[in-house]
Amino acid sequence: KTIYVGSSATIKATVTGSNKKATWKIQNSKVATIKASGNSVTITAKNKGTTYLTATVDKTTVKCKITVNNVVITLNTTKIEMYNDESNIITATVKGSNKSVSWISSNSSVATLKATGNTVNVIAKKSGKAKISAKLENTTVTCNVYVYDYVTQITLNTTEHQMYPDEKFRMTATVYPPTARYKDVNWSVSDTSIATIDTLGNVTGYKAGIVTITASAKDLMEFLLIANSPYCRKWIPSHLTKVHMIYISVIS
Numbered sequence: 002k003t004i005y006v007g008s009s010a011t012i013k014a015t016v017t018g019s020n021k022k023a024t025w026k027i028q029n030s031k032v033a034t035i036k037a038s039g040n041s042v043t044i045t046a047k048n049k050g051t052t053y054l055t056a057t058v059d060k061t062t063v064k065c066k067i068t069v070n071n072v073v074i075t076l077n078t079t080k081i082e083m084y085n086d087e088s089n090i091i092t093a094t095v096k097g098s099n100k101s102v103s104w105i106s107s108n109s110s111v112a113t114l115k116a117t118g119n120t121v122n123v124i125a126k127k128s129g130k131a132k133i134s135a136k137l138e139n140t141t142v143t144c145n146v147y148v149y150d151y152v153t154q155i156t157l158n159t160t161e162h163q164m165y166p167d168e169k170f171r172m173t174a175t176v177y178p179p180t181a182r183y184k185d186v187n188w189s190v191s192d193t194s195i196a197t198i199d200t201l202g203n204v205t206g207y208k209a210g211i212v213t214i215t216a217s218a219k220d221l222m223e224f225l226l227i228a229n230s231p232y233c234r235k236w237i238p239s240h241l242t243k244v245h246m247i248y249i250s251v252i253s
Contacts, residue, residue: 005097
């Protein structure tokens with residue numbers, strides 16, 4: 002007989018040739034306990050393991066193998082990434098019990114819960130990490146929840162720079178706040194015949210002219226937040242002039 006922790010099952014003995022009632026015994030009461038009523042016994046599973054149940058009448062004893070398994074809980078997800086003030090649903094599927102799980106948040110300042118049976122609504126409160134646990138009997142499963150802030154600002158490492166054609170210059174961008182989900186930026190140039198910039202922010206000038214460089218950050222909502230001063234203009238003079246430089250300024 003296989004049962005799950007926290008569950009009960011009834012076993013009956015049929016006695017032939019005697020009016021006596023069976024005497025019931027359980028080999029390991031840490032695995033399961035019994036409550037006998039004549040030729041019937043109710044077994045309550047306590048802990049995972051194997052034990053034997055015996056029924057004895059006179060000199061005849063029969064036994065039944067009892068296997069106790071832990072309740073199995075499966076979550077529809079084990080990781081959630083979300084933004085402050087968003088909400089998300091976690092659902093638990095239970096095998097081996099008709100009871101509902103208990104939900105617990107390890108950090109209610111980051112994520113709070115509104116549970117309805119085996120479903121819980123996770124509500125993000127502020128950036129950080131929380132573990133959402135579903136518990137039933139001696140089985141616990143968790144889902145890691147990561148809460149992020151939206152990107153609010155991008156700052157560049159310079160507002161002005163001058164360089165010669167064919168020189169290289171490194172631009173860097175800092176994304177705020179530090180709790181933003183995406184900290185990398187995408188670089189773009191308005192005219193790549195004048196200058197280019199690679200994914201690391203390395204600018205290479207090719208010829209005299211003016212271009213615009215834009216640093217943007219992408220978040221989960223698929224919108225772009227441009228730096229407060231997004232327009233990076235580069236003047237690349239001709240080699241024939243006395244000034245062989247690229248001039249970069251940031252205009253509000």
